[in-house]
Amino acid sequence: MKNILIPIDFSDNAMNALGYATKLFEASQCTFILLNVYVSQASNMLSEERNEAILNVMDDESEIELKKIFDSVVEANNNGLHTFKMVSKSGKIAPIINSMVASGSIDFVVMATKGAKGAREVFLGSNAVRVINGVDKCPIIVVPQNYQVRKPKMIAFSTNFKRTFYQEELRTLIDILKNQNAKLNVARVMIDDAMNDKQKNNREKLKKILEDIDHIFYKIDIESTETKALKDFAQQTDCDMIALIHHKFSLFQKLLEEDVVDKISFSSPIPLLILPELY
Structure with missing residues (x-):
């Protein structure tokens, strides 16, 4: 059983990376973990009650949007070897992934090179390279934007x-x-x-x-x-x-x-x- 982690930022590029992963490992028994990482940080300018309310909203929004993706992926899946999980976490993407890898729950990371904003400086310059440089002892597959999914020959x-x-x-x-x-x-x-x-x-x-x-x-x-x-x-x-x-x-x-x-x-x-x- 392989555990494949897919960072999800709700972009088409992230979904394409998921499609690539399911195609690459279609003959293997896998659990695909859909991970959404979001920034949730209290502000010194707001009261404790106001901070808590805002952070709770961000937590809920991440889980709600990720659940929509999760449900659509599970419904569309026709491979009996594949199962799916969803994880929503607040923090920085590389330390979170590194922690999951260190726990022994991740065998592979498959991620897109560009995120929702489509700017390489925004997504790849931050998230993808940070994951590449910050995650230890785990293979990483980086899938280009708009890549037509096919198996490597x-x-x-x-x-x-x-x-x-x-x-x-x-x-x-x-x-x-x-x-x-x-x-x-x-x-x-x-x-x-x-x-x-x-x-x-x-x-x-x-x-x-x-x-x-x-x-x-x-x-x-x-x-x-x-x-x-x-x-x-x-x-x-x-x-x-x-x-x-x-x-x-x-x-x-x-x-x-x-x-x-x-x-x-x-x-x-x-x-x-x-x-x-x-x-």
Whole structure:
């Protein structure tokens, strides 16, 4: 049984992300948890009674609107493997999701890149990237705005082979590849033409992990940025998903290196599978 968390802000984009999740996991027994997070904060300018009244209204509105979505989703569902739950919480989205993940009740987060206002600075610049950077030890799938839902048949996995690979970190990617009978394009995105001994060893470890997967290794030339090179590669090879391991860069490294996970999220034409760094 998989527990899939879907952040719901009552936008079409969030519902599209839910549709993608149910399609991706249609052959798996899943519980989809529809989560609405809203800001509910007392004001120092108002009396305690007035604050309580306002906050109660916000609580009720969130639950009422979420219940409407929940009821429509349950009514439309025709997959006996799928069940649905709804959760309405006040606070900040990343800490709330992180707490649910830490409790062991979440296996996946699937979310839209843009919310109700449709501005990337409003939704992705805040919520999606905050979830990506703030949620530990949980795979996250980010679904682009207006993405036409389809199952992945070709997945691009980006790496520069600078760190070793672990079976557990790639388990989610491998499971998706096997369940979807999909192929994997391993994209080596780096400026240097030649790999050093450490990178070669890491490549051999990856080959071993992927021995049961239909995969091909590619070297990508970077003409402008790593982000653009990866997006162009995915488009040219007809990939339906881009997978990356979200390395926890140090502050100094972040100043020097392009953070591909954050930047490609803003305009990726296909879903992103963001795998947590576990070691």
